[in-house]
Amino acid sequence: MKNKFIFVILSFLAINAISSVDKILENISIENGFEVSIFSNTTSAPRQITEGETGYIFVGSKQGDVYALKDHDDNGKADFSMVVASDMGDSSGVAFYNGSLFIAEIDKVWKIENIEEKLDRGNSIKDLEKILVTDDLPSDTWHGRKWIKFDQDGSFLVNVGAPCNVCLKDDPRYATIMRFRDSNWSIVARGVRNSVGFDFNPQNNRLYFTDNGRDWLGDNLPSCELNVLLDDGDFFGFPYLHSNDVVDPEFGESDHGYEINKPILELGPHVAPTGITFYSGNHFPASYVNNAFITLHGSWNSSKKVGYKVIRVEFDDNGLVNKHTDFMTGFLSGEHVIGRPAAPFEMSDGSLLISDDYSNLIYRVTYKG
Ligand SMILES: [Ca+2]
Ligand SMILES: [Ca+2]
Numbered sequence: 001m002k003n004k005f006i007f008v009i010l011s012f013l014a015i016n017a018i019s020s021v022d023k024i025l026e027n028i029s030i031e032n033g034f035e036v037s038i039f040s041n042t043t044s045a046p047r048q049i050t051e052g053e054t055g056y057i058f059v060g061s062k063q064g065d066v067y068a069l070k071d072h073d074d075n076g077k078a079d080f081s082m083v084v085a086s087d088m089g090d091s092s093g094v095a096f097y098n099g100s101l102f103i104a105e106i107d108k109v110w111k112i113e114n115i116e117e118k119l120d121r122g123n124s125i126k127d128l129e130k131i132l133v134t135d136d137l138p139s140d141t142w143h144g145r146k147w148i149k150f151d152q153d154g155s156f157l158v159n160v161g162a163p164c165n166v167c168l169k170d171d172p173r174y175a176t177i178m179r180f181r182d183s184n185w186s187i188v189a190r191g192v193r194n195s196v197g198f199d200f201n202p203q204n205n206r207l208y209f210t211d212n213g214r215d216w217l218g219d220n221l222p223s224c225e226l227n228v229l230l231d232d233g234d235f236f237g238f239p240y241l242h243s244n245d246v247v248d249p250e251f252g253e254s255d256h257g258y259e260i261n262k263p264i265l266e267l268g269p270h271v272a273p274t275g276i277t278f279y280s281g282n283h284f285p286a287s288y289v290n291n292a293f294i295t296l297h298g299s300w301n302s303s304k305k306v307g308y309k310v311i312r313v314e315f316d317d318n319g320l321v322n323k324h325t326d327f328m329t330g331f332l333s334g335e336h337v338i339g340r341p342a343a344p345f346e347m348s349d350g351s352l353l354i355s356d357d358y359s360n361l362i363y364r365v366t367y368k369g
Pocket of ligand 2: 191225
């Protein structure tokens with residue numbers, strides 16, 4: 001009797017899980033010609049995604065696990081899922097380089113060497129040794145969540161957000177993007193409140209990064225940003241100037257002496273950009289090549305919910321914004337949250353993965369024509 005009762009409960013939960021996924025897919029809209037399916041429903045709070053050299057997809061998570069997924073039979077859905085690192089702080093950032101999976105926590109970066117070989121051999125999590133790369137990072141949790149990206153020289157970049165809504169700290173590492181090269185950190189971009197997403201534009205190899213605008217200036221101010229880095233050390237406004245023209249009420253009038261680089265695109269207030277990837281594949285139509293996809297995780301500090309979508313940005317020959325359009329919407333039903341897109345990633349087959357850390361799904365976007 002008891003077993004039967006448990007069976008009924010489990011069946012109910014399973015049906016419930018299926019119907020909620022169906023409901024999300026029903027609600028999601030995508031640009032004409034594209035189709036959305038579920039790549040994985042086995043990750044918890046998935047964030048940044050990366051891919052190895054032999055088809056493993058690695059997924060970071062807010063909840064302290066890191067996952068390896070694989071679609072062995074090429075049907076567009078992962079049929080292998082394994083936790084490769086666990087009990088971490090906030091292991092949201094992942095990148096793959098030279099056979100190793102790099103994992104960024106708030107104040108540490110780790111690597112697991114030759115991870116794909118080890119997974120192919122059937123190694124379990126206890127055989128996947130995590131090697132500390134650096135723990136020389138601030139440990140603040142406020143804006144401490146990491147995005148990690150390798151550059152063309154084999155160095156990696158991470159964000160160090162401001163440990164506050166708006167503040168000015170003596171430690172120059174705060175409110176920056178930093179590069180780790182030869183065991184040393186250097187500052188790449190300054191005056192950046194919290195960039196949870198950067199990628200290199202393949203057209204000009206420049207770093208394009210989002211920045212999350214400050215809170216508590218009302219629903220309409222200031223906008224979140226897309227910026228481009230022209231020179232190492234450039235300054236991008238925080239905490240003095242937000243978006244293009246919002247002078248900070250506390251810090252804005254001070255004589256800071258910086259030349260401020262303004263955003264190349266205002267993304268809107270409170271939309272919360274949490275991931276960006278440039279498309280360089282050949283599965284989407286040619287006009288999508290070199291477009292940037294940006295996940296707008298969605299607002300909390302706004303009376304009406306905004307963001308909750310994936311946008312697409314087209315650039316001109318000078319790398320400036322031509323236009324931007326909604327690519328994937330429907331993560332809201334009225335004011336009810338259905339999902340929160342966290343990070344986009346282009347797979348080697350040219351399809352686009354989108355993690356959703358609210359509904360615990362990874363979507364796969366393909367082009368049908
Ligand atoms: Ca499969
Ligand atoms: Ca700025």
